[in-house]
Amino acid sequence: MDTNTVLQLAHITKGFPGVKALQDIHLEIARGEIHALLGENGAGKSTLMKILCGIYAPDEGTIVIDGEQRRFANYHDAVAAGVGIVFQEFSLIPYLNAVENMFLGRERRNRLGLLERAAMRRSAAAIFARLGVAIDLTVSIRELSVAQQQFVEIGKALSLDARILILDEPTATLTPAEAEHLFAIMRELKQQGVAMIFISHHLEEIFEVCDRITVLRDGQYVGTTDVADTDVGHLVEMMVGRRIESSFPPKPVLRADAPTVLEVNALQLHKDGPVNRFALREGEILGFAGLVGSGRTETALAVIGADRAHVKDVRIRGVAAKLSDPADALRAGVGMLPESRKTEGLIVDFSIKQNISINNFGKYRTARFFIDGRHEMRATADIMKRVGVKAPTMHTQVATLSGGNQQKVVIARWLNHHTNILIFDEPTRGIDVGAKAEIYLLMRELTARGYSIIMISSELPEIVGMCDRVAVFRQGRIEAMLEGDAIDSNAVMTYATAGTRGATHEHA
Template sequence: MDTTFALEMEGITKTFPGVKALDEVTLRVKPGTVHALMGENGAGKSTLMKCLFGIYQEDRGIIKLKGKEHRFKDSHDALNQGVSMIHQELSNVPERSVAENLYLGREPLNKIGLIDHKKMNDETRSLLENLEINVKPEVRIGSLSISMQQTCEIAKAVSYNASVVVMDEPTSSLTDNEVQHLFKIINRLREQNVAVIYISHKMEEIFTIADEVSVMRDGQMIGTYDVTEMTNEKLISLMVGRDATLRFPEFKSKVGEVLLKVENLSSPNPRSFQDVSFEVHRGEILGIGGLVGAQRTELMEAIFGVRAIREGKIYVDGDEILNMTPRKAIEHGIGMITEDRRGSGIFPLMDISNNTSIASLKEYLNKLHLLKHKEMKEESVRYNKALRTKTPTMETLIQNLSGGNQQKVIISRWLMTLPDVLIMDEPTRGIDVGAKYEIYQIMGQLVEQGKAIIMVSSEMPELIGMSHRVMVLCSGKCTGVLDKSECTQENIMRLATKFM
């Protein structure tokens, strides 16, 4: 038996109605290596991995593990044969405990056939301690931060003792320290001769952790390369099919009068944001920096009316908004793109047209209060075309799109409401470099039109490259506001750790 490769995928082809997602793709991964799989959103990376994991059935092609041919009928079959996968979107059961999520579908049973919770908790505790993950097995997973939920997903994948582990955007919501922790886990897997397939749009991670890199574009495999042979520019060029030297677009906006003003905003939760004040001007991108737990998202949700406010004031264009709700926020020209795309962004069983127009339904009612579907669809097409959303038709379910294209639909949704202030919470999370640049261009166009953008981002280069100013939070408090000339990683990190 040939064991040169832990995994061989040869000539994999997969077609969906209206689109050929994979076209004769071949991928070979050696044991004990980290193999990066790169490509723009819609290139076919996730589809290829879903064929490997038994979620999709390939139309043609062969899959071999350690030289032996397999055709997985479902993900359970793949797990039993030694393939585990961390999905791009969180797939946990929020109301169940960490242990119950880790052992979902394979719970240990006692002598009378009931779930042995003590054994399950003990084994989970041992696994988490071994991986140096500081969380209790009994804690409800939905109560944890997005980053900790992601870390638990990583632990779950490792717990299967698989020979091939697929990691699809595993660091999309992790802090720098958590990323380094993940790399320690990956190096441990490498030492155990496990093959790791690593999908990420963060270039620096690829050059840090990967041994080889395969590049896909438009459903085809462009090639496989040793990481030492690659440069950042060459890799981007292979992914997008063109030279890509500019990381952030140049835009010239005239910063005008104050559009949104927040005064002494405090949460009823004493551990959340307290006494935060700031202003955002027309034509400005205000970046919001801070580590996980800094209460950035909680603050933005309060401004949008999702969370309660104990005290403080919110002004839009000089008018105070009392008892803010999402409906009031939209009526006053505020839109919000949420951090958790799957949990609070998309409506997975609705098509693209409806996902785009759902925040603007009031504008498409006729005299009989019936929806003008034709106009809704035309506007949805216009906005998604402007953002180059890749989709067979507007009737395609949004859950069938890649993560980056789902994000473009959500951005189209809020652009369709014609907002004056757009809150963007991790707007490019899990999005490739080509799509990122397009979103940055849209952001630039908006501020050039006199709009204001508040951008929460955990990516330092994005904060520094796109913001006119950066406000930094630590433990729910504003620790400083940096002008463009002061925005350095050192200054941001100094303020982000001021109370720690």
Template sequence: MAAVLSLENVSKGFPGVKALDDVSLGVEAGEIHALLGENGAGKSTLMKILCGIYQPDAGTIRLDGEARAFSSYRDACAAGIGIVFQEFSLVPWLSVVDNIFLGREPRNRVGLIRRSRMLAEASELFERLGIDIDPEISVYRLSVADQQFVEIAKALSLNARVLVLDEPTAPLTPTEVERLFAIMRRLRENGVAMVFISHHLEEIFQICDRITVLRDGGFVANCAVSETDHDALVEMMVGRRVENIFPPRGPRDKNAPVLLEAEIGMKKTAHTDSLKLAQGEILGFAGLVGSGRSEMGMALIGAYPTRVARIRLDGREMRFSSPADALAAGIGLLPEDRKSQGLILPFSCSDNITLNHLAQFYHRSTPFISRHKESRQVDSVMDQVRVKAPSNATPVRSLSGGNQQKVVIARWLERGCRILIFDEPTRGIDVGAKSEIYMLMKRLAAQGIAIIMISSELPEITGVCDRVLVFSHGRIVAELADDDIDSETIMRHAVSEPRHDDADAREPAAEEVR
């Protein structure tokens, strides 16, 4: 079949960086085409060129064989190209229908908005997609998945024949991912060409027809999904063979001193959960989205309302009324959304790392910061966590997702934190960067730092953690350790109904049973 969309020999450079070098990509009607590569490989740059946000230095964009040039995003939309960005572009306080037609509302002869027509077209779009959403409901009241579907409907309302989906599954639960894939299959049947960007390789084999791989801004390969496998794709993406993404699991020190003991009772529940965290241990919080695992992590640092919160550090009773209290006690949090909650993107690496403890860099007799001392210490901690950046003055927004995550880690190490809570530490980062994060966690644990890892990805829970607490319906329902940690057992507990006949229905750890 002839390609509906072709990008031919596209190149793009920025000051000091060659973002794309002679890259080509073709997508046919009714095809779901995966675009893969590590963070910084050039995927987003290529898609921004396609959508008129960037202008290429060289190369050609063709639609139905005709060369096109888009001077703006509006030009690309008018030509039938729609994009669903990783960060939503919806206005939360407007209704669904107002978001879909924002800036291009149909009007009658005297300029009044034809709302009835908007509602009819929105309902028709949702029926075409097979989803049930009230067009008049405010967007902020929708689930993340439904907001994602509204973004797709908004793109299709532009009569898009080419749809770009940039990490659409990142915020979705497995059930919601299946709903999204059902919509994509329906669009494929209707002849829509799709470019699908994802770091979850299992999704590529589940939904895509063909794959294009980029590395360091260059074209690496194009192949049918049926002609490759997981290991081959990883090797194409990172340029080397990755035998095992997870570091080897060493023996757990069962006699390590306990750093943290906690008894937490959430305000909305009647029960109280207890947990312990030992020095140098990686403790996993597993469970379905909404199971209470993230809430527990936030409650431990005083950022979530509790009915009971008894916390002991090194056996000493502590009271945290805010995350600042927890930080002062040596507990740091890497939040789930690093871009909005963990970093100030326009700031440099150095400013982000020293943000919480600038006092140590003041001159003794002046109110001025010693930039030389600050820079020296920042360079040291960036080397420790292996941040890849031109210098510590580089704005964080220009770094890949994995390196942004490392900057947050560097901040808490510079602060001297002994306990780190990682909430979804590898969300939105590529397979190579994931491996680096796992190795870094193991190195930190070997240095005696205790880690809590909250994750939706069972492979990383089973591959990295020494012990696992499984959450269901807002409480801990099982504790697993060593050889008892496996995906099937975790999922069985995660979907179970907690027992209510006991204040602590948690299954004991393996060594307690023995």
């Protein structure tokens, strides 16, 4: 190993029940290097970093720091070895101030056991001076800006004498000016010999601040390259680099005169945010693609009234629609299948019949306001057959079903409510390949019967294989609307990460 190498991960392998998360991963980082770790969602980046931080133990492989092989039993072992991490989700205690957060669990005390508050304050002030940031050490964390909280996280890691600093999506909540300040701090830390692993979905940031790049794909090592020797197109190819699965049903030829069923003439989530426009046609699947935090789900939630919007102009089949909440949307024929089906889409302790009927008991009421049980059971059996729910009976508890059948129950609920516009948020997350193919086929069968679907997905093959058109989101804005042969993995990833401009935002 080169004497300048501060970290070496070799042959790292990690599996969980039913899945191989990492397979033979390699990563080398030099002292004072900013090293980017790239890959699609689910590529294995987080798992690898959790192994480096002692949160997970590798099944195979070695961790070498400054020439010494290490094996971490927990996070504290990794910290003691000089590894610090700034998580994407802050780990700060909001009611404590910056000093208290930095020294939490390792407070300095004198011989009498009393806290040395002044000494800890001086140490914190020295670290923030080193970072070149001004932090009020007397106020609680919740009173600081998001950027200041980010710098406190970095200061906390440096107070632990971190020589290897992991920055997981550190710019996700920062303004461009705040991100530039962070990059300046990273360059200063680089000069001081701190090695950094930088995880970001924004490729322009990689080229601005990093020295080398390692790419993971599907839990496997793809390669390492110098920033100077690559470009956006090459990185996208390394990240995507896979053939589209053949489990997708063929795309139909859409009618040229297909009517517009949902027209969003203006949608602005926040006062100073971008204004997006898009439309959904009868019988089509419109994809919402983009990275985590790009605004895909937020846009859909605003459309159905689950989230507030600063500006919203929505028409359904040409008629202005006031969708103030999801109940309004349901009455207008719009239903949303949430990403987390177990916590938001289903009551898992209820039966299949109860879950399917729960939104629409009114259709089974008799003149005396009793529930017509036979009518409910006939309707439930019919809709279970239509969507292909596999279960012993309609009285089977939903918790006992497979992920694919649970998703079909969610779909059945909305079809039972006579919706004709469906929003699928990550429709195949957590279900196996065979069940995915069934969900894809069901979605195409629905559009053939006149339903219209918006599909939000983080899986590029799914977006490419299923969608008739694709709206690519980046930082809350629809960067491009792709259609036909223009829908491919490279184009989607390029717009989602590099923000290539020039595509119209007047999308119909």
